[in-house]
Amino acid sequence: MVPRRPHRTGPPDIATQTEPTGTRRGAGFWRSHDQRVVAGVAGGLAERFGVEAAYVRACFVALTAAGGVGIFAYLLLWTAADQERAPDAVVRPARPLRDLGTLCILLGVMLVLRTIGFWLGDGVVWPVALVALGSSIIWSRNDDNQAWNRLASAATNAEAPGRTALVRLAAGGVLVVAGVALFLVGSDAITSSGGAIIAVVITGLGVGLILGPWMARQAQQLTEERRERIRSQERAEVAAHLHDSVLQTLAMIQRSDTPRRMVSLARSQERELRAWLYGADDQQADRLQPMFEDVAARIEQRYDLPVELVVVGDMLVDDQVRALAAASYEALQNAAQHSGADSVSMYVEVEPEHMTVFVRDEGKGFDPQALPGDRRGIAESIVGRMSRHDGGATIRSEAGSGTEIELQLPRE
């Protein structure tokens, strides 16, 4: 349908002879590579049936003239055709040439549509076409920039890729502006009552089309930069935290002289790091669990004594919980100072009616009936505190087999 002879290197039957056998799929023909004007459909058909491609094209043009059937037939065959065969040494038409071909076809189609009356009017279609062409030149992100590069270097005498974009922008911009101007002049938009507004809107659209891609790219770049900045900030924060906590502790462990001190340092660091990693955040500050974790941590730090803590259940901190935590601290302190044990375990359970704490060590133990004077005070501060809060404390201990202090308080 385009009166341009395809550039080709030989008679059609040569291609037919060299084609691979037994691999036909689809509609049984390939889109021709060396006889292409649009997509090689007509050329492919010609090769398939051994006729001159020009006849096939003539058929398509005739069919198109007869109500546009030809276009649809062509598109249909295009989708039905097999992938184009990889040619051995075919020089593909240079890109501008192909673009020009496509442009000519579109032009032809438009003229046909205009002739058969499927047309919105010269004043609308031509400007829109111009604008579309211009913006397609600007918006295209095709890497096949050679032609534009050549054009750019011809226009500016410089081989800079940056110029290409500029030349492209200029060429597209001129087309878009021309399209907008044509529309405004062609229609009576300017002279009609709301003319000024329409003119402004249309011009604005044109400017948007010209600057759109550039702005979109800028925005994308900005987002990427921001994301990168946030990422590096987070990295710096983590590094700072690890430096202040883990690295410092590791340094202290290397300088510490007793294994017990090392263990204690490692444990308190582990506790802190875990809290940081698993987000024991401020929201939980008024819960029972973190309060008892804090009690255990204070004992570990002060006495270098590992505290094995298990908490079952949780609740909001109230006066009862505070009293229980204080008494638990006393009990742990008691174990740390007098038991001589390597570690102490604390078990806390919150039940619907009451809370229970067990503090247990496997140290030397004592006879609760024969407490020495200085320990009576501690026992008093535990037992007395519990009974003041309507609860109780039981001390089970035997010389040589450890001590267990059980604390129980009713919930409010």
Add this chain to the structure above:
Amino acid sequence: MIRVFLVDDHRLFLSGVKSELRVGFEVVGTASDVDTAIAGIRRTRPDVVLLDVHMPGGGGRTVIEAIGKERPDTQFLALSVSDAAEDVIAIVRAGARGYVTKSISPAELTDAIRRVHDGDAVFSPRLAGFVLDAFASDAIQPVDPELDQLTTREREVLRHIARGFTYKVIAQRLHISVKTVETHVSAVLRKLQLSNRHELTRWATDRRLV
């Protein structure tokens, strides 16, 4: 001689455990990621697999899920620095017969491996606490009372484990045999693995699990 396979991505820890298992154990292989672990366990057919919870390529859970069904004689014992509730419950539900933290003493570790090898469960105080927590509320009617509730005795045993007592002392205190303590713990393990208890699910979801 118990044949042990070690799976851990920290080489320092691997060699440490290896030297602790010199007497009475044979370390038949080690692996530092999920894929080599699965291949190695298939090849060496160990009695007990000691595995870390967090590893490149999916963690200990993936290993258990891949191997557990095809080798029912192999027991798994999870070992980790992380004793976050979700890790503990997830690996036990995947099929591990126990969970201990890496701060465990060498004697306790060999004891735990033997116990797991005998088909018993190994509950650290932490794990006992998590299980008590998971099965805590009686407010909701259980779907399957056999699986969804702990008996008073089981609860009592778990409380003692959580308080830090050894199985032997628990047996003395509750006037039962050590074997009975082990039976109770194994029953709890089974419930933990099989129960679809609503509370357990909710508890798990609360901790970003399931």
